[in-house]
Amino acid sequence: MSITVENLTKIYGSQKAVDDISFQVKTGEILGFLGPNGAGKSTTMKIISCFISPTKGSVQLDGFDINKHSEEVRRRIGYLPENNPLYTDMSIFDYLHMSAALQNVSEKEIPDRIKQMVDVCGLGPECHKNINELSKGFRQRVGLAQALIHDPDVLILDEPTTGLDPNQIVEIRSLIKEIGKEKTVMLSSHILKEVEATCDRILIISKGKLVADGSTEELKARSSGTNRLLLQIEGEGVKEGLLALDSVAQVTPADEHGKGSWFVDIKTGRDSRKEIFRLCVDRDWVLLQLTPMQSSLEDVFRKLTIQSEDL
Numbered sequence: 019m020s021i022t023v024e025n026l027t028k029i030y031g032s033q034k035a036v037d038d039i040s041f042q043v044k045t046g047e048i049l050g051f052l053g054p055n056g057a058g059k060s061t062t063m064k065i066i067s068c069f070i071s072p073t074k075g076s077v078q079l080d081g082f083d084i085n086k087h088s089e090e091v092r093r094r095i096g097y098l099p100e101n102n103p104l105y106t107d108m109s110i111f112d113y114l115h116m117s118a119a120l121q122n123v124s125e126k127e128i129p130d131r132i133k134q135m136v137d138v139c140g141l142g143p144e145c146h147k148n149i150n151e152l153s154k155g156f157r158q159r160v161g162l163a164q165a166l167i168h169d170p171d172v173l174i175l176d177e178p179t180t181g182l183d184p185n186q187i188v189e190i191r192s193l194i195k196e197i198g199k200e201k202t203v204m205l206s207s208h209i210l211k212e213v214e215a216t217c218d219r220i221l222i223i224s225k226g227k228l229v230a231d232g233s234t235e236e237l238k239a240r241s242s243g244t245n246r247l248l249l250q251i252e253g254e255g256v257k258e259g260l261l262a263l264d265s266v267a268q269v270t271p272a273d274e275h276g277k278g279s280w281f282v283d284i285k286t287g288r289d290s291r292k293e294i295f296r297l298c299v300d301r302d303w304v305l306l307q308l309t310p311m312q313s314s315l316e317d318v319f320r321k322l323t324i325q326s327e328d329l
C-alpha cells in the first residue's frame with residue numbers, strides 16, 4: 019500500500035510547522051524521516067495517521083483520502099506515537115486486547131492476534147507482566163505490538179528507538195526490518211546510523227520544508243558535488259601546486275591526519291589522481307597517502323539542515 023502526500027501544510031496559530039511538502043512512499047518501502055528538533059516530523063506523521071488534520075493539502079493511502087475516508091485510513095495504518103504512551107497499570111494482555119478492540123478486530127479473532135503479536139514482537143518471556151514492570155525496550159515492543167495488532171498495511175513509527183540501549187536498538191531495528199518485508203514503513207529518528215541501516219530511502223525535513231529525498235548513497239553523492247581526497251605529501255609549495263591543477267576545486271589543511279596532510283576537493287565529474295601522482299613526480303615530492311573520502315550521512319544532514327536555516 020502506497021502513501022501519497024501532496025502539498026501538505028500545517029499551521030499552529032502563527033507557526034507553520036509543515037510547509038507545503040509532497041512525497042510518496044511506495045508499497046513495501048522503509049522510508050526514514052529525518053530532521054532537527056521541531057522540523058515537523060511528528061506533525062507530518064500525526065496527519066498521515068489521522069490524529070490531527072492538515073491546514074492544507076492531502077494524504078492518500080492507495081486512493082483513500084485522510085480527509086474523506088479517515089476510518090478506512092485508520093484501519094490500514096499502525097501508528098507508534100513519539101514517547102510511546104502506554105497505560106502502564108494494565109497487563110500486556112489487557113492492553114493489547116483493548117488496542118485490538120479499538121481497532122475493530124472481532125472479539126473472536128483477538129486472542130489469536132495477541133498470540134501472534136507476542137510472538138512477532140518477542141514479548142513471550144515478559145507477557146505475564148504489567149506494563150509498568152517492563153524495561154524500556156520491552157515497552158517499545160508493546161508499542162509496536164499495539165501498532166501491528168490489526169494487521170495494518172502501513173506502519174508509521176515516530177522515533178521507535180528513543181531511549182533504548184544499544185542492544186535494544188539493534189533488536190528493535192531488526193524487528194522493524196523484518197516487519198518491513200511485508201509492510202510499508204515510515205519511521206522518524208535522530209540516529210542517522212539507524213536510518214542508514216534500516217531504510218531504503220530517506221527524506222530530510224527542515225523548518226517544515228523537504229530539503230532532500232533519496233537513498234543514502236544518492237544523498238551523499240548529491241550533497242558532496244565534488245569528490246574529496248585525503249593526501250599526505252612531503253615537499254615544498256604543495257598547496258599552491260595542487261591548486262594549480264585544473265581539476266582541483268579546493269585544498270584545505272588536514273593536520274589531524276598527520277604532518278603534510280591535505281583535503282583536496284575535486285571538481286564534479288573529474289578524477290585528479292593521475293595528475294596528482296605526475297605532479298608529485300615532477301616536483302620531487304614524496305606521496306605518503308592518497309585516499310578517497312566519502313561524505314557521511316551526518317555531513318549531508320548538517321549541510322542540508324544548516325543551509326535551510328538561511329531559507
Ligand SMILES: Nc1ncnc2c1ncn2[C@@H]1O[C@H](COP(=O)(O)OP(=O)(O)OP(=O)(O)O)[C@@H](O)[C@H]1O
Pocket residue numbers: 030033034035053054055056057058059060061062100
Ligand atoms: N500542538 C501544537 N501547538 C503549537 N505548536 C506545535 C504543536 N505541535 C507542534 N508544534 C510546533 O510545530 C513545530 C514542529 O513540531 P514537530 O513536533 O512536528 O517537530 P519534530 O520534527 O517532530 O521535532 P522533534 O524531533 O523535536 O520531535 C515545532 O516548532 C513545534 O513547537
